[in-house]
Amino acid sequence: xxxxxxxxxxxxxxxxxxxxxxxxxxxxxxxxxxxxxxxxxxxxxxxxxxxxxxxxxxxxxxxxxxxx
Amino acid sequence: xxxxxxxxxxxxxxxxxxxxxxxxxxxxxxxxxxxxxxxxxxxxxxxxxxxxxxxxxxxxxxxxxxxxxxxxxxxxxxxxxxxxxxxxxxxxxxxxxxxxxxxxxxxxxxxxxxxxxxxxxxxxxxxxxxxxxxxxxxx
Numbered sequence: 001x002x003x004x005x006x007x008x009x010x011x012x013x014x015x016x017x018x019x020x021x022x023x024x025x026x027x028x029x030x031x032x033x034x035x036x037x038x039x040x041x042x043x044x045x046x047x048x049x050x051x052x053x054x055x056x057x058x059x060x061x062x063x064x065x066x067x068x
Numbered sequence: 069x070x071x072x073x074x075x076x077x078x079x080x081x082x083x084x085x086x087x088x089x090x091x092x093x094x095x096x097x098x099x100x101x102x103x104x105x106x107x108x109x110x111x112x113x114x115x116x117x118x119x120x121x122x123x124x125x126x127x128x129x130x131x132x133x134x135x136x137x138x139x140x141x142x143x144x145x146x147x148x149x150x151x152x153x154x155x156x157x158x159x160x161x162x163x164x165x166x167x168x169x170x171x172x173x174x175x176x177x178x179x180x181x182x183x184x185x186x187x188x189x190x191x192x193x194x195x196x197x198x199x200x201x202x203x204x205x206x207x
Binding site: 007036 | 091093095117119120121122123124125127128130131134138147149151152153154158159161162165166167168
């Protein structure tokens with residue numbers, strides 16, 4: 001299936017979950033990553049249940065914060 | 069070394085002052101030239117913590133910013149935030165919540181409101197993380 005990850009077109013097997021995609025993309029510190037599919041934010045804790053579909057556009061966003 | 073235009077430096081300072089007493093924050097995008105980073109656009113984003121001691125960048129705005137950078141052909145270089153009452157150096161929390169060792173973390177101190185101090189840092193390693201000051205050129 002063809003999907004877009006962080007703006008790049010990629011091919012992956014049908015039926016992979018968000019969690020599997022995170023693994024395949026070697027996303028570092030995934031516990032601090034927010035995922036969007038077609039601009040919708042994926043609820044944390046559901047990464048192993050949400051299945052990626054043909055044509056989906058996925059972004060990985062790292063939490064950005066801190067304090068003085 | 070990282071370069072920022074004087075106008076962009078002033079944009080950060082002005083926004084940080086407008087947001088007092090809270091911390092202000094945003095992202096920086098630009099180009100990599102050899103080992104140097106050239107900031108081409110400073111993004112002012114919302115601190116959803118609305119706090120004078122913490123900041124969290126609004127993830128929806130972060131997503132829009134990433135897409136804007138992509139459309140402009142520039143890359144994310146890091147982020148910036150203000151310290152209204154403390155020096156321009158990474159706090160323990162800044163270090164703990166820094167996940168990209170290649171990113172530049174710009175910190176603006178407004179301890180002396182008439183003399184804002186902006187420094188850039190790399191934050192790396194495992195707990196406890198370390199920080200290294202990066203040469204910052206304002207031109």
